[in-house]
Amino acid sequence: MTETRKLVAILAADVVGYSRLTSVDEDRTLARLRALRSDLIDPTITVHMGRVIKRTGDGALVEFRSVVDAVRCATEVQNAMVERNAGLPPDRRIEFRIGIHLGDVVEESDGDLMGEGVNIAARLEGVAQPGAICLSEDAYRQVKSRLDLKINDLGEVRLKNIIEPMRVYSLHVGIPADVKPASVPQATVAEAPAPGLALPDRPSIAVLPFQNMSDDPSQEHLADGVVEDILTALARLRWLFVIARNSSFTYKGRSVDVKQVGRELGVRYVLEGSVRRSGNRVRITGQLIDSATGTHLWADRFDGAIEDIFDLQDQVTSRVLGAIAPKLQQAEIERAAHKPPQNLDAWESFIRGLHLFSQHSDASTRKAIDMLDHAIELDPDYARAHGLRAVCLAWRVFQGWENRDTAFAAATDSVHRAFASDSDEPWAFIAQAFVSLGKRDDQAAVAALTEAVNASPNFAFAHALLGAVHAFGGRPAQAIECIERGARLSPRDIFAEEYQLFYSFAHFQAGRYAEAAAAAERAIQLRPEHPALYIMAASSYGQAGEIGKSKDMLVQLSNLVPTISAAAIAETFPYTRQDDRDRLVAGLRAGGLAG
Template sequence: MSETRKIAAILVSDVVGYSRLAGADEDRILARLRALRSDLIDPTIAVHHGRVVKRTGDGALVEFRSVVDAVRCAIEVQNGMVERNAGLPPDRRIDFRIGIHLGDVVEERDGDLMGDGVNIAARLEGICEPGSICLSEQAYWQVKARLDLAINDRGAVQLKNIADPVRVYSLQVGVPAQAKPAAAAEAAVPERPSPQLALPDKPSIAVLAFQNMSGDPDQEYFADGITEDVITDLSKVSGLLVIARNSSFAYKGKAVDVRQVARELGVRSVLEGSIRRAGNRVRITAQLIDAETGGHLWADRFDRELSDVFAVQDEVTRRIVDALMIELSPSEAAMLGAVKTTSKAHDFFLLGREALWGTIRNRGVFERSTDLFAQAIAQDSNYGEPYAGLAMAEVLNWQFHWTDGWSESLEKAERHVDLALQKSPQVAFVHYVASVFYLWNKDLDRSAAEADAALNLNPNYAQAHNSRGIVNIYGGQPLAAIPHIEQAIRLDPALRQLYIHFLGSAYLVAGKFEAASALFRERIRLAPNTDLSRAFLAVALGHLGEAEEAGRVWRELMEINPKYSFAEHVGRLPFRDQADVDHLSEGLSKVGLPS
């Protein structure tokens, strides 16, 4: 059979006044729609078990297994848009109309849907008020007893090209039903869900921080380090999407529902486990969980000598790959089997990495981490990763001036980078650090090459994607940076507040000022004390001629950092073309701000 008839809950959405918005600035509206789909719409559809049948440029046709799911999805999207539109002038708001109907549809062989069920939903969307949801009578009766909603009965409406009148109910999003008691009215406003991401079209996994079962808090670094090594090994597999450490470790120490974690991170499976270290023995337990069913795909326990810990990591990785039915390429298999170093050298490296990548960064952390990296090298002088750790520490010292000799830090970093690349050319972390070093050394071509090398070894390396994007921004190809930075956000959503600054920078350098300003506003919302994003927001507003708003943003910036200097800030950035720097300064000059 080429088609199937069925009853389905159909949701149709559309942007109000899309032609007007696109006519004013098509690049901006497309950038905002792309961000909304990635951060709000697609994740919300996924968590409510919807299927996007097709998109229509500014709208979508979505099938749900129940009307309750469809309405809950619509409410969350519309409430999310209320928050995102807050503070924006009317000509920059994006408002959706949503129509929902339960009816008979025809499913084509390719999955497309047709018939009255689709047509009625589309016509309901067309008569909606901006930001509203319209339900047919059939849909309304499915949800009236299940959801506490404020409903306006609009009576029977003759819809275009629909033979019989349809009784229409309009849902006032976020407004409690008047007939309900106060307690129920409070429950009527849906709690904003945690950020959720759409599932990729390939196997995907998040590795939660392994629990330290050693009874010694000082062994926490070891459990975290082994977890990160497992993440790194899995990340080498091109057929697997792996969430970065920053994002999976955000759940550390919390009582979590694995299925909720998977929904928030947009993965199909989750690995959790524990580590017990006692003397020269280590016990690792791990279990791979199917996020949809909550069932175990694989579980095992490993009791080994500490010297065999690398073999255990490799075995865990291979067992996960087998459980997910992923076929490794010969080069991927070889990388997973590579022997790294001695257990003592690795131990010192883990301690140094834990210190340098912690939330506190100062001179004390710099001195502690470099001492630990040096001890790792003393244990194994052919171990490249601690040399890369030293290089990164020196780059950070050059940026933050922790020591009196900070001006010599890039020279020291270069020596460490060279040694790291000589000793561990097969390690993505080494190439990532090299990319960062060459970026600040203003060798953009070499920085790009090193970022590419890191991604060839580890296609899931979020920070390397971001680094590659940054090189494109400063190298004069800002639009080419966007896919890389968006992929960094997908792989590492916990660092979205950082990556979104660079995404805004890409649009800013490209001259897409509306899109840039929207992204910088979002960064300020996520990181309220940022001075850099405020400076660049003022630049974008200056180019848009919004002098009053640019001045307000600049005053906020100076309250946060009274010593801020735009010339000093931009002067440190490794732009290849002075014209790009001049164009940024021009945005401030246009509205009388110091450039």
């Protein structure tokens, strides 16, 4: 067996508490890990030119051509895991430890890597805190001038089975280096940037020209066409400030610093990418960057045949939009969360209210209404705030937390105020649909959500909610189609548990009780304080004859809504057809719900 020596960046990662997670629920843990690999870890490794050397049940060893690529890959994965673990109890979170080292390794003929360089990376991973990244001094030297993240110098650390102690640095993902820590060398502190344009009062983005990575200069039109499509789609998001093509394309053909672009154009986010053609195949990559910190928020790649280039462009546009819209909202939510309420402007108050509404609990939705009232106080004509306030009020009726007549009247008033400022406000249409559902007016609910989709074709939640309305009206096939469209537009939406609930509505209406219960259970894992999830799970289990599981769900439902009764659910649940409501209540009574 021949071998070759080379200098490479090695990344070692594993899952914190893997044995404990699998002992509690092995099937669910393994399923989550498989999903993480397929839609997060492997695509991110590929974008940053990594090569997986080997996998274990709970970890991986990855080779990169540079430490910069390895650190960027690691920070993107760790940032994504913070988002995915949000709302989960600590004992169900999947967290990674990561170690990165630049060292000499031996590559064997089968591609495997061996040697002290590999061992050091593995030992660095072992001393990392959950969610953190540990760098050796050799790795740290390669990236220290390019990082804008908080670094802790851990000093000399003795690593297991490594003879000499090593200096180790711990990288804290998601914490900007606003203040120089005492233990960080001077070189890691960036100089104060030159002043630039003021940021707009809403999220702002520039899409830079995608780089043509092909040898053929004629492929420039392909790269430009992809950017044109993305810009057109982003411009339809009215809450987003998008820099015009004529400005962003002044950077074409130039090597630019994303932070400088952000200052010069006055934007918080920058989308960049590349297009590479090889034979009849095309690969398009994209990455979203916070221009203030340099943090990568998202990255992905898209492959297709050149003869299907227009279909590929449409696919890229749809997936880029579906991925970065929720990323932008989440980044804005996290930014607003660090400011005291009295310092929030109208947009920040709205975005915090949106986040609170997405938690779907009694307390969070009350706070959401308070936050939206604050936004309206700052800007009385803020249509989105009026619309979302109406949605919150109407939604709470269906959970049993508001008086039906009073809340629907207040929601209707907010809808009118929203339309007075913007006749095409999608959240106001959604609120209209909720009020119509409360009256079991199927046609009006469909019409309102159709208006929402027409006003904002890329609004994933509106598409999915239209699916829920079709389920309530007895059209499960149309329901599934609309929900899937929403899920494709926004695969990691902040309303992800709602999509699962909508699937449950559709499966239940079609008599597929096992599928309905499974979808409700998936939603419960994401938002355990949402009452409707337990209603669907309990009734589905009751209809399927799994009475013990139905009873368990009803216990948790009663904890959330102590006054809940079968009669109240029969009165408020929005299934239009009497037969569907009767089956829903029968399933609940099978589990023992009184009233």
